[in-house]
Amino acid sequence: MKLIFCIFLILCCDQLKFVLGLNNGLARTPPMGWLSWERFGCEQDCDVDPDNCIGERLLRRMADAMVSEGFRDVGYEYITVDDCWLASQRDSRGRVQPDAVRFPSGMKNLSDYIHSKGLKLGVYADVGRHTCAGFPGSQGYYELDAQTFADWGIDMVKFDGCNTDVAGLNYGYPTMGYYLNRTGRPILYSCEWPIYLRPVGVKPNYTAVAETCNIFRVYGDIYDSFQSIRSITGWYGDNEGDFASVAGPGNFNDPDELVIGDFGLSRDEERVQMGLWAMFAAPLLVSADLANMNSASKALLQHRGVLSINQDPLGIQGRRVINLYNQNFQIWTRPIVPIGSHAVAAIYFVMHGYPVHVTMPLCDLGLNATGGYNITEVFDGKYIGAFKSHQNFTFVVNPSGIYLLKAMIL
Numbered sequence: 001m002k003l004i005f006c007i008f009l010i011l012c013c014d015q016l017k018f019v020l021g022l023n024n025g026l027a028r029t030p031p032m033g034w035l036s037w038e039r040f041g042c043e044q045d046c047d048v049d050p051d052n053c054i055g056e057r058l059l060r061r062m063a064d065a066m067v068s069e070g071f072r073d074v075g076y077e078y079i080t081v082d083d084c085w086l087a088s089q090r091d092s093r094g095r096v097q098p099d100a101v102r103f104p105s106g107m108k109n110l111s112d113y114i115h116s117k118g119l120k121l122g123v124y125a126d127v128g129r130h131t132c133a134g135f136p137g138s139q140g141y142y143e144l145d146a147q148t149f150a151d152w153g154i155d156m157v158k159f160d161g162c163n164t165d166v167a168g169l170n171y172g173y174p175t176m177g178y179y180l181n182r183t184g185r186p187i188l189y190s191c192e193w194p195i196y197l198r199p200v201g202v203k204p205n206y207t208a209v210a211e212t213c214n215i216f217r218v219y220g221d222i223y224d225s226f227q228s229i230r231s232i233t234g235w236y237g238d239n240e241g242d243f244a245s246v247a248g249p250g251n252f253n254d255p256d257e258l259v260i261g262d263f264g265l266s267r268d269e270e271r272v273q274m275g276l277w278a279m280f281a282a283p284l285l286v287s288a289d290l291a292n293m294n295s296a297s298k299a300l301l302q303h304r305g306v307l308s309i310n311q312d313p314l315g316i317q318g319r320r321v322i323n324l325y326n327q328n329f330q331i332w333t334r335p336i337v338p339i340g341s342h343a344v345a346a347i348y349f350v351m352h353g354y355p356v357h358v359t360m361p362l363c364d365l366g367l368n369a370t371g372g373y374n375i376t377e378v379f380d381g382k383y384i385g386a387f388k389s390h391q392n393f394t395f396v397v398n399p400s401g402i403y404l405l406k407a408m409i410l
Contacts, residue, residue, distance in 0.1 A: 024181055026188045027214040028249045029311040030283045031156070033078025033122070034062050034071075038222060038257045038287035042084040042133050046102055052289075054084045055102030056110050063117050065291035072118060074302045075311065078156050078188070079114055080122030080285070086135035095148050096125070096136055111153035122156030122188070123149060127172035128163030137163055139172060143179045150183035157187055161196035169196055177212045190254065190283075191216040194243070203241060210246040215254045215283045218243050222256035224264035226400060229273050230349050232256065234327060236280055237320035247281055247317035254283050261288035261297035268401040271379060272347055274300050275404040278310035279318035279332045279345050305378045306404070309343045312336040318343065321365055329356065329397075333365055340369050340409035343378075348397040355396045362407065363389040373407035386410060 036054060046053040051061065063079050066072050087097045098107050105113075107123070114121040125145060126137040138145045138159075149157055159176055161169055173193045180187045191213035194204035209216050219235045222228050232255045236244075247253050258277060260270045277284060286301060300306075318334030328350050334343045344365060348356050367373060368389045375384040375393065384405070387393055397403045 022177060022181070022189065022210075022212055022214065022250065024186050024189070024214070026186055026250070027252060029313060029315065030252050030281055031078055031188055031215060032076045032284040032307075032311075033080060033120070033156075033286070034066060034076065034290060035078075035080045035082060035122075035158070035257050035285040035287050037082035038224065038259055039262055039289065040082075040287070044084055044099075044102065053102065054081060055099070056105055059110060059121075060113060062290050063114050063119055065289075066119060067117050069290055069293070069298060070302055071286075071290060074304060074307060076284070076286070076301075077118075078120050078122050078285070080124070080156055080158060082124045082158065083126075083131050083133045083160070084135065085124065086131065088135060090136055090141075094141065094144060096138075096141075096145055107152040107154070111155075115153065120155035120188075121153065122158060122190075123154050124158045124160065125149075125176075126160040126162055127169060127176065128161065130163045132160055132162040138176060139164060139168065142172065142176045143182075146176060146179035146183055146187075149180070149187065150185040153185075154187060156190060158190040159192065161192045166197065166200060166202055169193055173209075174212045189214045194218050195220060204243075206241055206243045206246045210251040213251060215252050217254045217256060219255060222259060224259045224262045226265060226269045226272070226351065229259075229265075229269070229276070230327075233276055233330070233347070236276075237323060237327070237330060237332075239319070244317040244319060247315065249313070249315040252281055252283060252315070253317065255280055257285050257287035258301070259287060260301055261286065261290075261293040266400065267296060268398050270297060270300055271404075272400065272402045274303070274306055275345050275378075275402045276332070276347065278306050278404075279334050279343060281310065281312070281315055281317045281334070284310060303379070305381060305406075309334065309336060309378070309404075309406070312343075318345070331365060333367070336406070338409060341373070342367055342407045344405050344407060346395065346397050346403045348399060348401055351400045353399055355398045355401070357394065357396050359392050359394040361390050361392055362387055367407055369409045371410040373409055376406050376408070378404040378406055 111121045322331035372388040
């Protein structure tokens, strides 16, 4: 009997290793798309604000704009609704369902429309009993919800972590990932697992998270302010728990949405977020009105030079290498192709005064190739010149601004 039990345990453990590993072939580079939350929140009154309430009209409008405004052409593809899209009750078969008034065509028809545009549809769900806004959660329904999403043609699931405990988080996230994989449909799995562990004193196991999720939040919600971006940047720079080391093709840390094109950032501050999210190898999920965006913000979000850094196939997350003046001046580097090349970002977080002039050799940044580098400023596409690693290089950074360059190995 003891031998039979041991064989059974070994078989179960082997199966557990198989089912808990992410194996969907997605997110080989950071995903790009649109997400409703920061800009549109939980607005449900479509009588008062029909264009901006959480409903199929908004998602269709954003899908149309993603195509007509050129976002799809540069790689943006996911249209994802966050919390508040669900009906307050499951249907008679126990399945989640959309709010019938705000999604009158149903989710399958909506996904068909999104797919007809060459785009992908994402939905929000929660690991706990209820979503953060109080709608039905997936706890106790993981298999059913995963299959429901697959039947609708869903391409991404953002899985939040409200209304459960640590045991529920540690069980629910891998379990939902398993059932999503088992549907046979490639569904990008976006998790918020780590950010619900830290507040209760539990250190996230980032290796386990990366084995379960394609993208995963590592810090709290972003707000439409430069201070919020600075706070997230500080967390990424400190790299507590070394979450940077698990980032790579198939699984990326997520600093939350892009708020470029909203209301709170200046032109330079928008550049800071775009440049840093490229250095972070971060998912680019815009939370703004794509159909009513100023031309400068749109051009920035579609900047092919910056996107080439974000989408670099190595998938290596950038690291902070210089941090001075109470974190007001930072330099980040990120390895990119061809091997030996780097992206470099200098950020000046002071929001007043005058630009800062910086002179330093490239070797101070860890760029030590014997043949040197060709240097190009990214935002304006200006070629600066060829530099050896010991040569001084001078650049200027505006207040609340960024200087972003590519150093291509010679």
